[in-house]
Amino acid sequence: MQSITAKIQQMAQPLLEKHGFYLVDIEYVKEGANWYLRLYIDKPAGIDIEECALFNQELSDKLDEQAPDLIPNAYFLEVSSPGAERPLKTEQDLQRAVGKYIHVSLYQKQQQQKIFEGVLLDYDSQYLRLRQHQNNKFSEIELARKNIAAMRLAIEF
Template sequence: MGQQTIKAKVEQMVQPFLEEHGFELVDIEYVKEGANRFLRIFVDKEDGIDIEDCGRISEFMSAKLDEEDPIPDAYFLEVSSPGAERPLKKPRDFERSIGKYVLVTTYEPIDGQKEFEGTLTAYQADEHLVVKVGKKDIQIPLDKVGNARLAIQF
């Protein structure tokens, strides 16, 4: 079973529980690191999540994964907050991050660069985002965005 299929099945399993309890699904990873596989579920809520929240979600998912058994390999389940450098993937992530400091990497150079760190000043769904780097606004087409995340400004 492919990684995307596993992620989709896990999302279908966890989403109703998260919505019912006021959590937001930020991301799901199913990765191999060394000899081990990890299923990571990143969640958040308005006022942030704590260890008890992660424990509740982990207990629910452990039981659900045992019941439905969508993953044939042995793996470790991890439930956590996306952290201070939260990934930006969904339109809602970009919309609520306008005015925040971000790091965006692209698949292809734009103005000779592939990495842009600055303030997200605009987001146009299905089109582009604008990052203010220094005094210059850089328009980045969404189809060229490799990764985007909140960044800590030093």
């Protein structure tokens, strides 16, 4: 059986494509007594609140048309931007992040540290290659993808 989020993603895809948006993440979670269906969307030039509201309304209308309901209980639908420091989870996320500053957390230390930040130069199925700036010097480092716990875009200070 397909999960609720997979079904919603499949339903949302034509709406996303219609507007030139893409899905960054989707979650269906219970927080306290309430259920939330959250979609994080974006587009190459960045997304604004009006576009999120438009997509929210269109998806809500489409969900209301479904019989039987895809979601068995009452829920809140939230559509938003993933934010400036959004997670990088998919291959498409990585493709869009090449040339951008990212934060990488590792499961095990490499060169005596578990956190790396730098510009994502490139990647393949085995490694990410970052350009770091430390102590007024630039260096490149390869990080094994199997050792990566989490990745996200980062703001460089």
